[in-house]
Amino acid sequence: MTRLRIAVRLLILLLLIPSPALAQGISGYAEAKGFAYDERSNSRDPWLLGWGTLFGKWEEMAGGAQLTASARGEWITSVERGPLIFDPADRHIRRAPLSVRDLWVRLPLTPSLDLQMGRFQLGWGKTDGYSPADAFLPRDLSDPFSDEKLPLWALRLSGEEGALRFEAVVSPVTTPWRLPVLGSRNAPLTVEGFPEGTVFNELDTPPPWPGFAALRLLATFGEWDVGAWGRFGVRPAPLLAFRFDRATPTSTGLVVPVERRFAREEGVGVELSRIAGAFVLRGEAAALFSGDRDLGNAYIGSLSLERGFGDGTLLVTLAANAKTTPVDASLLFDRAMLPVLITAWNRTEEWGEWKFVWTAGLRHGDGLLKGEAGYNLTDLWKLTLGGEIPYGSGKGPCGALDAARRVHVALRRSW
Amino acid sequence: MHKKDTAAGIILRLALVVFVTSLFATVTWGADARTLLKESENRHRTRTQQYAGDLTVVNKDGKVRKKGWKSFREGYAGDARNLIRFTDPPEVKGVGFLSISRSAGQNPDQWLYLPSMKRERRIATQDRDASFVGTDFNYEDMEEFDHEKYKVALQGEETLNGSPCYVIAAFPLEKDGKSVYEKKILFLRKDILYLLREDLYRKGDKEPTKRLILSDIQSIDGHWVARKMEMSDLRKGSRTTVLLKEIAFDKPQAVGRFTLQNLNREGGD
Numbered sequence: 001m002t003r004l005r006i007a008v009r010l011l012i013l014l015l016l017i018p019s020p021a022l023a024q025g026i027s028g029y030a031e032a033k034g035f036a037y038d039e040r041s042n043s044r045d046p047w048l049l050g051w052g053t054l055f056g057k058w059e060e061m062a063g064g065a066q067l068t069a070s071a072r073g074e075w076i077t078s079v080e081r082g083p084l085i086f087d088p089a090d091r092h093i094r095r096a097p098l099s100v101r102d103l104w105v106r107l108p109l110t111p112s113l114d115l116q117m118g119r120f121q122l123g124w125g126k127t128d129g130y131s132p133a134d135a136f137l138p139r140d141l142s143d144p145f146s147d148e149k150l151p152l153w154a155l156r157l158s159g160e161e162g163a164l165r166f167e168a169v170v171s172p173v174t175t176p177w178r179l180p181v182l183g184s185r186n187a188p189l190t191v192e193g194f195p196e197g198t199v200f201n202e203l204d205t206p207p208p209w210p211g212f213a214a215l216r217l218l219a220t221f222g223e224w225d226v227g228a229w230g231r232f233g234v235r236p237a238p239l240l241a242f243r244f245d246r247a248t249p250t251s252t253g254l255v256v257p258v259e260r261r262f263a264r265e266e267g268v269g270v271e272l273s274r275i276a277g278a279f280v281l282r283g284e285a286a287a288l289f290s291g292d293r294d295l296g297n298a299y300i301g302s303l304s305l306e307r308g309f310g311d312g313t314l315l316v317t318l319a320a321n322a323k324t325t326p327v328d329a330s331l332l333f334d335r336a337m338l339p340v341l342i343t344a345w346n347r348t349e350e351w352g353e354w355k356f357v358w359t360a361g362l363r364h365g366d367g368l369l370k371g372e373a374g375y376n377l378t379d380l381w382k383l384t385l386g387g388e389i390p391y392g393s394g395k396g397p398c399g400a401l402d403a404a405r406r407v408h409v410a411l412r413r414s415w
Numbered sequence: 416m417h418k419k420d421t422a423a424g425i426i427l428r429l430a431l432v433v434f435v436t437s438l439f440a441t442v443t444w445g446a447d448a449r450t451l452l453k454e455s456e457n458r459h460r461t462r463t464q465q466y467a468g469d470l471t472v473v474n475k476d477g478k479v480r481k482k483g484w485k486s487f488r489e490g491y492a493g494d495a496r497n498l499i500r501f502t503d504p505p506e507v508k509g510v511g512f513l514s515i516s517r518s519a520g521q522n523p524d525q526w527l528y529l530p531s532m533k534r535e536r537r538i539a540t541q542d543r544d545a546s547f548v549g550t551d552f553n554y555e556d557m558e559e560f561d562h563e564k565y566k567v568a569l570q571g572e573e574t575l576n577g578s579p580c581y582v583i584a585a586f587p588l589e590k591d592g593k594s595v596y597e598k599k600i601l602f603l604r605k606d607i608l609y610l611l612r613e614d615l616y617r618k619g620d621k622e623p624t625k626r627l628i629l630s631d632i633q634s635i636d637g638h639w640v641a642r643k644m645e646m647s648d649l650r651k652g653s654r655t656t657v658l659l660k661e662i663a664f665d666k667p668q669a670v671g672r673f674t675l676q677n678l679n680r681e682g683g684d
Binding site (some may be wrong): 273 | 423474480481503504505506508517524533534536537539545585612669670671674675676679680681683
């Protein structure tokens, strides 16, 4: 208890330091966030939820090498919080309270050729609202509205020669998508066939060890940026196996074990962007191939249009899959919303910034309205207010989340 | 996201302001305004420039916002390549901006690197009247002052803070794009022909809407440069101050600094 008090006092002291007093290579933030819901999908869902985060990052240049390490500590009041376990690759089904977000070194082999090794995040694709090149990368959906990417353990070789760039990535470990607690308001699973009161017993099935390998080529020609990519290996989004054969009846309902399994998938894609006056046009097309009966093939395209208006930006993205999915698309995660129209508007104001995002599912007529305003109390303290309103048909991935409508408030102190 | 975009835009254009103001070299008086401006350009060209900058925005209520960045430039005007990397506040730390000039009459290629997205994004040119991230600069304020896009006239002389100045009126030529302003009044320090003040008149206004003041002028590596620039919005009562540090001219730049490969290097310069 005494140690806890000392730790809390040290944290408060750190937060109250009026200006960045730490070494230049250290940054981070502490954030307290609260959510309030107006509905519950079952009696286990809380009305109120708290989420506390402490994040620290260290960056250092040693010779020509860049070293980066970061870690995150979290405290969540809901069932999304996992046990305190060693999970350096985010392979378990729940979020560990302590996790490593970055641990990498980048070595310049030549002035135009870099080798990066360790744990880091990737960001691919051209279209911002939905990119098929980016969508397969692992996400943490514990908060289904945050679109949080998970870092990977990988080797990356990247280089540039004239107008041509390339990036080769090998990830020897599968980092799986992390899903919300099944049956909760964040993953209600309203699929017909589950009797009321069914409880899902999610088994922490270990993902396969091999990850994926990918190659991306990019080039710039005047106002055009073009690219092509290919990848093969394990798809990090799991396929859920509901083991009705092992279901057990209890006094409150049926308990159904749910396993995760992972399919292999090969994919190729092209990407294109162009400046046209004040507009930026971007497009991608991808063909994804899998022999898995529940996953199948996919032909995904996306188009986006971006226009700046002073300190604001309007971004409209349309994405669709030309192939019908063998199972309910909601169970395929990165393909769940397709076809989708995403309209995002953000703007920086004198006091801070705000953003508004409307995600409209074109298959089921459902969608998500998301708004957020951040007020800069100072350069280091920020207060954010926002809300997420899923709406529409419960058959759609957004409409199914109607019990997850919420407002939130967050206070962040950066350093 | 766009916040970083526009902030990067500011810094690039600030770099251009620094560059252009440094072009006002000492010349022998006896010519008209056009000749003076042309002479200055020829004398103060630099191969490279780099500096660290602190930007402070004070709104009408006295609330203060700050940003820090590093700026690198190679070449000038038509063949300039610029890289900007934000260092402060933490929210924008690591954001990078790369601009590569294209042939005459074409907008430069511009990319933004956002650490949160882990990739670069190509960006389009912005509205010229848009303000930047709550600062008192708009995009036109940050553009390189090209006297050939203006009709210029020497209007007389005035003394600013003890420094005698030539006063030149510049009227935008509409054929070179719509200007936010009807008129700009430039105050050039007589001894070194360096810009000390710029009064900006919006269309239809009899009084200046905004005022740019350059001060703390020093000779660094043989080039005059104002280490402090302050833009005041005379209507809103707010002001934005830019302080330049660690300025260096003609210093060789690292190989590959002005490339997309380098822009995508998280944590790099």
